[in-house]
Amino acid sequence: YRENAQRLSRIYRDQPLTPLDQAVFWTEYVIRHKGAPHMRSAALDLTWYQYFLLDVIAVLTLAAGSSVIGVFLILRSIVRKIFSGRRQDTEDLLRRKKRT
Structure with a gap:
């Protein structure tokens, strides 16, 4: 169980950006695309x-x-x-x- 939990933890933590950098990216993305209406849910x-x-x-x-x-x-x-x-x-x- 411990090995499986550690393996899943490594997979989860293997991200290209930190959560703060992701939040900054998506905030800037929405600003660049004027509210990003293409991402609005139908x-x-x-x-x-x-x-x-x-x-x-x-x-x-x-x-x-x-x-x-x-x-x-x-x-x-x-x-x-x-x-x-x-x-x-x-x-x-x-x-x-x-x-x-």
Whole structure:
């Protein structure tokens, strides 16, 4: 564990600039590029429901719900077709028994 921690520490500390030099560089970079609008996150232009992907979640939920309802209706139709024939057969048998 100790060797692994030391190895990771060496990797982490192997940086071309010190943290202070990096802060100075990025501050100067933003000043040179007048606020660096090209580095601005596009998420700032999204509406709140797009940012939280609620529009995508709504579409996927509707698609899944429609699929489930469709499968349910198809299965219900198949079951009704299967058992409607049996119901007539049993009704015919009951009528025949009553006649005798």
